[in-house]
Amino acid sequence: VKPQIAAIIPAAGSGLRLAADDGATGPPKALRRLAGETLLRHAVHCIEHVADEIVVAAPSELVAQITAELAPIRKPVRVVVGGSTRQESVRRALGQVKGTAAFVLVHDAARPMVPPDVVDRVLAALTAGAVAVVPAVPVSDSLRQVGEEGASTALDRHRVRAVQTPQGFRAATLRAAHEQAPDEQATDDASLVERLGEPVTLVEGDLRGFKITRAIDLVVAESLARRQR
Numbered sequence: 001v002k003p004q005i006a007a008i009i010p011a012a013g014s015g016l017r018l019a020a021d022d023g024a025t026g027p028p029k030a031l032r033r034l035a036g037e038t039l040l041r042h043a044v045h046c047i048e049h050v051a052d053e054i055v056v057a058a059p060s061e062l063v064a065q066i067t068a069e070l071a072p073i074r075k076p077v078r079v080v081v082g083g084s085t086r087q088e089s090v091r092r093a094l095g096q097v098k099g100t101a102a103f104v105l106v107h108d109a110a111r112p113m114v115p116p117d118v119v120d121r122v123l124a125a126l127t128a129g130a131v132a133v134v135p136a137v138p139v140s141d142s143l144r145q146v147g148e149e150g151a152s153t154a155l156d157r158h159r160v161r162a163v164q165t166p167q168g169f170r171a172a173t174l175r176a177a178h179e180q181a182p183d184e185q186a187t188d189d190a191s192l193v194e195r196l197g198e199p200v201t202l203v204e205g206d207l208r209g210f211k212i213t214r215a216i217d218l219v220v221a222e223s224l225a226r227r228q229r
């Protein structure tokens, strides 16, 4: 039988950096629109073809609106109230994932343009036996690590990667990772799994998997979304 795949979409952030850029005029980040559809709806589209169930973590005041927004999705969707950090939002969503799920994909609502190839590469690595899979891309800028009082040292950019989502996990591994690190403020799930001593497998990401964080990101994504139609 085909292993069951659950998808978690953390969408409960407040989008503070985007709000800072646009003077807090727009709707909450997950409900911002690209080419007529919300970021959340785009993000769900990225993974729905492989997901047997989808659990979305939403801001408490948007649960009803987001539930309605996702009603047309032809997969079982549940919307849960997120937490004050991304990690807590994922943990709460994970609590609603069925016990029968073999694999869990965690995909940021803020990454609306991930192409299907990336999702396929993550799943292929899981199927081949990886416990935690991360799509990653090279970085273009030269990098410096900053310390106290303005001190900084150069990093070799060839030795770093920018990490994207969807990240894929064996369900049991992701559950253990979130149970063991309840107070940490990790910005992704692979870093929690790594603390268990489990290996993290990198697969090739895609530049279109960038995260909508600042106002300029919306400009780029809007142009990609229009071209895609």
Ligand code: CTP
Residues within 6 Å of the ligand: 009, 010, 011, 012, 013, 014, 015, 016, 017, 018, 029, 030, 057, 082, 083, 084, 085, 086, 087, 089, 090, 108, 109, 110, 111, 211, 212, 213
């Ligand atoms: N997220 C979440 N719950 C939180 C914080 C973040 O579910 N308490 C989600 C966001 O909705 C987003 C993803 O995690 O889809 C990545 O987070 P980020 O890009 O940092 O979004 P925000 O936290 O909303 O933005 P900011 O940090 O600028 O406030």
Ligand code: MG
Residues within 6 Å of the ligand: 013
């Ligand atoms: Mg954030």
